Amino acid sequence: MLKRLRGLFSNDLSIDLGTANTLIYARGKGIVLDEPSVVAIRQGKEGNGSKSIAAVGMEAKMMLGRTPGHIQAIRPMKDGVIADFTITEKMLLYFIHKVHENRFFHPSPRVLICVPCGSTQVERRAIRESAAGAGAREVHLIEEPMAAAIGAGMPVSEATGSMVLDIGGGTTEVGILSLNGIVYSESIRIGGDRFDESIIGYVRRHYSTLIGESTAERVKHEIGSAYPGKDIREIYVRGRNLAEGIPRSIKLNSNEVLEALQDPLASIVTAVKRALEKIPPELGSDIAEKGMVLTGGGALLTDIDRLLMEETGLPVIVADDPLTSVARGGGRALEMIEEYGSDIFSLDGA
Amino acid sequence: MSEPVFHSQDANNPQPISSEPSGNTEEILHDKRENLELPANEEDSIFQPRSIDEVDTNDLGTQSVHIYTADIKMHQEEMSIPTNETLITEEQSDIQENNLETPPPLDIDNMGPGEQLAYYRVQKRLSKQHVADKLYLSLHVVKLLEADDYSQLPPPIFVRGYIRNYSKILEISAEPLVEAYERRASKKYSPTNIRPQVKKEDETSSGDSWFKILTSVILMVALVLMALWQIYPPDSTFITPEEDNPEETVIAIHSIPIETNGSEGNENTYTPPSEDNGETENTSDNPDNGNTSTETQTTPVENANTAQQETVNSNTFSLSLTRDTWMRINDASGKALFNGIGKAGKQVSIEGKPPFNLKVGHAQGVTLEYKGTAVPLKDHPNRRGLTFTVGN
Numbered sequence: 001m002l003k004r005l006r007g008l009f010s011n012d013l014s015i016d017l018g019t020a021n022t023l024i025y026a027r028g029k030g031i032v033l034d035e036p037s038v039v040a041i042r043q044g045k046e047g048n049g050s051k052s053i054a055a056v057g058m059e060a061k062m063m064l065g066r067t068p069g070h071i072q073a074i075r076p077m078k079d080g081v082i083a084d085f086t087i088t089e090k091m092l093l094y095f096i097h098k099v100h101e102n103r104f105f106h107p108s109p110r111v112l113i114c115v116p117c118g119s120t121q122v123e124r125r126a127i128r129e130s131a132a133g134a135g136a137r138e139v140h141l142i143e144e145p146m147a148a149a150i151g152a153g154m155p156v157s158e159a160t161g162s163m164v165l166d167i168g169g170g171t172t173e174v175g176i177l178s179l180n181g182i183v184y185s186e187s188i189r190i191g192g193d194r195f196d197e198s199i200i201g202y203v204r205r206h207y208s209t210l211i212g213e214s215t216a217e218r219v220k221h222e223i224g225s226a227y228p229g230k231d232i233r234e235i236y237v238r239g240r241n242l243a244e245g246i247p248r249s250i251k252l253n254s255n256e257v258l259e260a261l262q263d264p265l266a267s268i269v270t271a272v273k274r275a276l277e278k279i280p281p282e283l284g285s286d287i288a289e290k291g292m293v294l295t296g297g298g299a300l301l302t303d304i305d306r307l308l309m310e311e312t313g314l315p316v317i318v319a320d321d322p323l324t325s326v327a328r329g330g331g332r333a334l335e336m337i338e339e340y341g342s343d344i345f346s347l348d349g350a
Numbered sequence: 351m352s353e354p355v356f357h358s359q360d361a362n363n364p365q366p367i368s369s370e371p372s373g374n375t376e377e378i379l380h381d382k383r384e385n386l387e388l389p390a391n392e393e394d395s396i397f398q399p400r401s402i403d404e405v406d407t408n409d410l411g412t413q414s415v416h417i418y419t420a421d422i423k424m425h426q427e428e429m430s431i432p433t434n435e436t437l438i439t440e441e442q443s444d445i446q447e448n449n450l451e452t453p454p455p456l457d458i459d460n461m462g463p464g465e466q467l468a469y470y471r472v473q474k475r476l477s478k479q480h481v482a483d484k485l486y487l488s489l490h491v492v493k494l495l496e497a498d499d500y501s502q503l504p505p506p507i508f509v510r511g512y513i514r515n516y517s518k519i520l521e522i523s524a525e526p527l528v529e530a531y532e533r534r535a536s537k538k539y540s541p542t543n544i545r546p547q548v549k550k551e552d553e554t555s556s557g558d559s560w561f562k563i564l565t566s567v568i569l570m571v572a573l574v575l576m577a578l579w580q581i582y583p584p585d586s587t588f589i590t591p592e593e594d595n596p597e598e599t600v601i602a603i604h605s606i607p608i609e610t611n612g613s614e615g616n617e618n619t620y621t622p623p624s625e626d627n628g629e630t631e632n633t634s635d636n637p638d639n640g641n642t643s644t645e646t647q648t649t650p651v652e653n654a655n656t657a658q659q660e661t662v663n664s665n666t667f668s669l670s671l672t673r674d675t676w677m678r679i680n681d682a683s684g685k686a687l688f689n690g691i692g693k694a695g696k697q698v699s700i701e702g703k704p705p706f707n708l709k710v711g712h713a714q715g716v717t718l719e720y721k722g723t724a725v726p727l728k729d730h731p732n733r734r735g736l737t738f739t740v741g742n
Binding site: 152153289291305316318320 | 486505506508510515
């Protein structure tokens with residue numbers, strides 16, 4: 001009863017609890033929060049063992065790899081699922097509080113969380129309980145490809161095949177949808193993080209230099225591409241030379257980054273081809289006619305649409321504002337659930 | 351210091367995952383020629399004179415050589431920028447000629463995105479088929495796109511994507527075109543499924559500010575009412591000794607008139623002893639109550655001025671229980687004389703200050719005698735629980 005009452009003073013939220021970023025979409029307000037899924041934990045005094053939250057989100061991300069002994073900056077989500085249950089709960093609590101300016105009532109929103117389609121029942125339950133622990137009065141789960149497709153504005157309710165490829169931080173989801181349901185979906189644990197790792201590995205092999213995750217991410221954002229382009233871009237980065245043990249500056253160009261990214265990109269292309277192989281021919285023909293839609297942060301990698309077009313021979317388009325597609329889709333799904341009841345999507349009641 | 355290992359060849363020319371169509375030259379040329387979709391007579395008109403020129407200069411005479419040289423020429427053109435003659439169809443060549451001579455100023459506001467795309471495509475000397483191949487779309491879709499006919503195209507998300515990809519091929523900025531498309535599409539179609547849904551105006555949600563204020567007000571009122579209810583419970587407000595006509599106010603409260611031997615008939619007034627001025631007559635007797643165990647004490651007070659006789663000190667009444675029932679009996683001061691379950695077959699005698707307020711859970715199982723007179727309790731046969739006031 002009290003929860004319900006508090007719910008009147010809370011917004012309906014759709015949370016894209018991603019490995020890299022957490023986005024919150026509030027109904028009627030749009031995206032109200034977009035912060036990295038990072039938590040900095042401060043270890044208590046010796047012998048005490050108590051932990052406290054030092055920072056969450058953007059502030060904590062700045063600490064990644066730069067923390068002293070008693071502070072640990074961690075990413076509680078790994079591969080799209082919860083790696084650290086307690087910290088995730090704390091992080092969600094912090095985010096939910098942050099989006100409610102009204103502190104008079106303790107917020108108790110209705111929450112819809114997007115989960116990878118390949119997550120297990122145990123993983124889903126962990127996410128559900130984390131959200132409940134963070135004060136949500138009602139928790140719905142929706143599979144990410146569905147949310148991404150709704151957010152991109154694809155006609156998921158119609159009897160026509162829609163294909164969406166959501167390249168997130170930890171996972172890449174391929175989904176083929178029709179009539180509000182998922183016909184085929186596959187989740188591979190490759191995403192933006194794997195791109196970063198590949199760049200780190202490449203630089204270590206070819207330049208004997210170790211660069212950090214944040215640096216690798218910057219390289220990816222600035223000169224990363226998935227298909228050979230006309231102009232070659234260059235970037236200077238600093239890392240620790242393994243032979244000398246001291247920081248050195250090296251120059252990377254976009255073709256090198258492209259080469260570094262070949263492995264994860266090949267896995268994504270394979271997953272897409274596998275999906276196209278397995279779907280019924282009618283849906284395949286719909287998709288061949290309209291094309292597939294890319295969402296997620298990975299869609300921002302330069303020319304990834306061109307790569308997929310060349311590989312599959314299908315039209316490939318990047319959604320508007322691909323980073324927020326899933327969260328926006330979740331918000332819309334919440335409205336649809338309110339209108340038509342929770343049976344409209346094959347939501348998992350785990 | 352170790353030199354960084356740099357694989358220049360690999361790094362500068364990495365292969366995409368799948369190899370480019372790397373068949374022999376003839377296959378490529380075949381494909382390219384198919385894509386041109388040139389009418390046979392036009393193709394002849396383009397290629398034959400050239401080959402003849404070549405033949406003349408090189409002094410070669412066989413037909414096979416003609417074709418070969420023509421193909422090579424075409425291949426070279428394909429590799430570099432295609433020429434007007436090879437890639438542009440008749441209708442477009444007209445437009446292009448005009449454009450090349452006197453390029454009209456672009457009226458962006460009035461031109462649809464498709465028109466603009468077509469304009470830039472012609473500027474770049476590309477055929478529709480070439481664009482369709484690059485975008486992996488059918489020629490039909492490209493034509494519709496350029497004609498700004500969106501009725502047969504897929505939902506807006508796709509159209510916007512096509513426009514972006516098309517602009518990328520033409521190397522022009524996509525956003526003005528997408529905006530132009532939005533303007534045009536919003537006029538013709540209501541985009542229901544494009545943007546994140548904006549809340550409808552007439553839809554009430556828990557997020558509305560007025561809704562929150564209203565809820566707060568209702569809550570406050572409810573809390574105040576609850577507080578009042580706690581402070582003044584309904585019993586104490588309705589059933590008080592001061593109440594004049596309880597029958598009129600609450601139906602459930604049944605006032606039982608008790609006959610007294612007063613000189614003034616059925617006067618039901620009771621004057622508490624404290625308020626007594628001593629002007630009383632002894633009116634209260636214990637009329638025939640031999641079969642009860644109650645003790646009735648009357649304290650007659652002589653008073654010369656009045657002829658009234660009242661009970662003064664104590665009043666007793668007895669309850670015979672035939673069934674187990676819950677009862678609560680309060681006297682005039684509100685003190686609980688009995689509160690609990692009376693067992694069947696027992697007789698309960700109550701003594702206190704009248705009037706008594708009785709609440710009986712199971713009225714049909716109770717027989718009440720007050721001052722030896724049986725009081726009927728079955729006036730409300732349908733009601734199991736009753737509230738009575740006795741000795742008023």
